[in-house]
Each structure stands twice: as C-alpha cells, then as structure tokens.
Amino acid sequence: MSTVTEVLTSEAAVPRRPRLLRSRTLLAGAALLAVIVALAILAPLLTRYNPIQQDLTHILLNPSRQHPLGTDELGRDVWSRLLYGARTDLRVAFVAVLFPFCIGTFVGAISGYVEGWVDFSIMRLVEVVVAFPFYVLVIALVFAMGPGTRSIYLAITIVSWVSYTRIVRAETLVAKRQEYVLAARVGGLSHARILFRHILPNVITQCIVFAMSDIVLDILAIVTLGYLGLGVPPPTPDWGNMIASGQQFLTTHWQLSTIPGVVVVITGLALMLVGDGLAEVLRPE
C-alpha cells in the first residue's frame, strides 16, 4: 500500500492547472464515476428483472432483447446482477474507506506531533500490520469474524489505517517545524488547537488523494473476497461472486466471467483518474 502513496507523491511534474475544472483528468474521472454511480442508484429503473430471482427454465441464455447480457446458470438476468452488484460493491467500498481514513489520520497526526515513545509505539504497531500481506490479513480476519459486510468493514479498517497514519505522520513531522506552527505556539495556542486547526488542514490533502486509490484497493479486496467465497454472502449480487460462478462455464459462456471484470476495471480507472486529477489540482504552490 505504501507504494501507491509513494507513487502518488513522487509522480513527476505535470503542468499544474490552477482550477478544479481545468484538470481534464479529474473531469474525465469524475464523469465516468458519475455514470457508474448513477447506474447503480437507478438500477431499479434500468432493468425489469429481480437480480436474485431464479428462473431455471431460462438458464445460460446468450444475450438477447429480453436479456441484454444473457442469463447465468440459475437463470438470473446478468445485466440486473451487474447493476445491483454495483450497489453492493460501491457502497461497501465507500463506507469501508471512511473508518481507516479517520482513524489513520488521527493516529498519524498524534504520532508525528507528539513524537517520543508514543510515536515509537505507534510505528512498531504499524510495522506489525504491514508485516502481513494485505490479502493474507484481510482474508484471515474475515474468516475469523465470519463472512458478511460487518467483517469486511472491520478487516479493511484493521489493515489499511496504517497507510493514512504513515502519510499524515510524515507530513506532520515536516509541518510542525514550519514557521506558521512556531508562530501559533508563540501566540500561546494550545497543542490540540495547533494540531487540528492549523497542521491537519495542511497535511490532509495527501490523504484525500490516497483515499481515491485506496477505494480501488478496497473494491479489489471486496471482489476478491467474493471470488473466494468469503465476501458478501449470496444471493446478494457481487461482481466477484459473478466472476467466480462464471468460471466453470468459461468454455461455453465466456462472457459470464469477462463482463463483471471489465466493469471492475472501468470503476477502478474512474477512481484512479479522480485521484490523479485531485493530486494535480491540490498540489501546493
């Protein structure tokens, strides 16, 4: 995860455009994301099939006028499952990113500002979490706590707060030595006020940029858990689950696995564009 951070911060200089709307990358990403979110929200209007309604007399149909993307092995409409799957996966990913963002930012700010043994302990804790590969820990945690969205939120929070902590800590260490902080301290402001009113607003932009690529990682984690049978329990539609159940029909119905994957890639692309665009726009003078 740290690589993504580093990558985002070390990206070579791109000509900076001053206004939010002048970043074409951001505009393209936001437009694409808006379309995907709109499709998810408007799902009930865009299909007349229930995504979990089985119809065993119409299984594995090829795309037709009735079923634009065909049906799966239980006769469920693939287009409907794709739309409702977007609802599940996007909702879980967007909620899952909030907890680590808040916890990680808070802990990182404290760690960087206080330093000393507090910082030492927090950094050792970070190293413990980082020692586990992302998927290994997420899968082990979801296994221990049982499948379901609550476990996914908890597992992702336990694993990914460290990225935010590292970013904010590094930025806070630099920021606390800047003149505006010294001025605030000379002015007699309390530490809490200096940290949360003066330093945090200056260091949080990096976190916001990283959060975009972190949502991509969370979507991948949710979809991967779904593929391994540890995600959102069936019959709730989920892209990972769709890819998994399509795999056994690869020789005859390749579209069943292919289409949900393409949708994941497009969603990831939209979020990465938004992240890169935000990085362009928010980069300080």
Next chain:
Amino acid sequence: MLRYLAKRLLLLIPVALGVAFLAFLLIHLVPGDPARTFLGSHSTPAGIRSLDHAWGLDRPLPVQYWLFLDRLLHGDLGQSLFYQASVNTLIASRLPATLLLLVYATILSLLISVPIALLAAVRRNSWVDQTARAIPVVGIGMPSFWLGIMLILVFALRLRLFPVGGYGQDTLHHLWSMFLPGLTVALAISPMLIRSLRASLIEALDSDYVAFARSKGLPGWIVLLRYGLRNASISGVTILGINIGFLVGGTLVVENVFAVPGLGSLMVQSIMNRDFPVVQGITIVFAVIVIVVYLLTDLAYAALDPRVQFS
C-alpha cells in the same frame, strides 16, 4: 554495518511479538465459541469442553499467549483439525509451489516492467512514455484473479499453449504449468513497478552526475547503463522489496484460480474446512516471508548504495 544489523534485528523483536499476537488473536475474534463454530451441528457440551481444553481455550488469556509463543519458538504450528497431519508438515508440502510462483512472478515482472520503464524514461513524452503512464491508471484496478481467468480463456482454452491449471510432475512441467499463474501475478504488480521505476530512472537521468558523464562525451548507452540504470536499480531493489506484500497477496489469490497446490490454495481450503490452526500457521508463514524480505531489502539497499549512512 554490524551495529546497523544489530539495531535492525533488535527492532524486529517487538514486531515479531506483535505479529505473533495478532495471529494468536485470530482464534479469539471468532464470534461466540470457536469450538462450537468448528463442531457446528455435531456440537455437544462435552465435545466443546474437550476441544476447548485441547486448544487451551479454558485457560487465562496471558497463559494461552505464553503457551502459543512457546510453541512458536519451538517451530511448532500445531495440529490440523481436518487433515491427520501437523500444520508444519502441511505447510512444508505446499511451500515449494508457492516459492516457485513467487520467484517466477518476480522474474517475469522485471522482464515486463524494466524495458517499459527504461524506454519511457529515455524517450520522455513519446508514445511509449504515454503508454507507460497510462498502464498504472488502468492496471491497478484490475483484479488479479480475473486477469488469470482471462489468460486461461485465451492461452489455455483457445490457443491451447498452456495447461488450465495444476503444477505438473517434474521441473520442466512445473515451469510450463506455472507460466500462466506467474504471468498473472507479474502483470498484476507490474503497473506499480513501472510507475516507480520510471520515476526513479527519470530522477537518476536528471541528476548532475549524468549531466557530467554526458558532458565529458561518454556515449549515450554507457551513460544510460552505467550511470542511469545502475543508480535506478538501487531504488529498484527497494521498490521490489516494498511490493513483496502485494506479490505474496497476489500469489495467494492466483493459486486458487489455477489450482496450484501452494499455501494460498491450502489457506482457502482450510478456511472452507474451518481449520483454524492451518489458517493461523499460514498467516504466520506469510508474515515471516514478508519480514525477512523487508530486512534483506534494507540490508541490500545499505550494501548497494555507498551514500547510505549506517546510523
């Protein structure tokens, strides 16, 4: 150097204890009683009591942790609940496939990303560079297991160049049947490698020593290889090291796509069997692999770059 190594090893102790603690906690995160969960519909009060006793769950938490650490220090990961074997035996039988996949994927990812990053850094803003910058944006959001399925679809089912899965009987067949899984993991981590390698190559090529080498009239390819690539390779080692977590995670998932008999597929099977000790043991082994690679990366970085101070 020795003092640096000693300090680095000393700092590993709290991390190792923490890793063990987190792995230990896994079994206590199980909602309700782990023994009841494991026994399912077969559970009887007596059965639960005897399992609790066998797992040491009837003792106070600190004692349990101490016993767990004691076992770990003796290299004992416990007994599988599903197979009639120790976790050590199971892991030892599955480790070779996973290690082969890790090495294979590392080599393939370097073969993919180094040339692309090199061309992109040398011909900046050319179409190669544009592509190299677009790859990460599209590629990071690509699920590795889906990529694996697509490769199976094209190279195994349509073109029939490689087997759909499995491990093969001898070395040659290992290499043949592990090509697609290795390629999948390599393609999954290449976007990040390309992005970081390109950035560090550009940094090296824009440096004063490269400008100096050019100004004294050295041919371009010598400057590129001796000054650019050599210096960028130092950060390349770090980039690979940092990515070991992704590499291991990718291996875990991709093994399940190709039915590779490695640790990742054993982990998922054990999850389905609710075989706690095996899941716990594999989690620890993966963490140990990552910690060792992090340590080696730090040492290699310090050894390769004479400017690094051992403080």
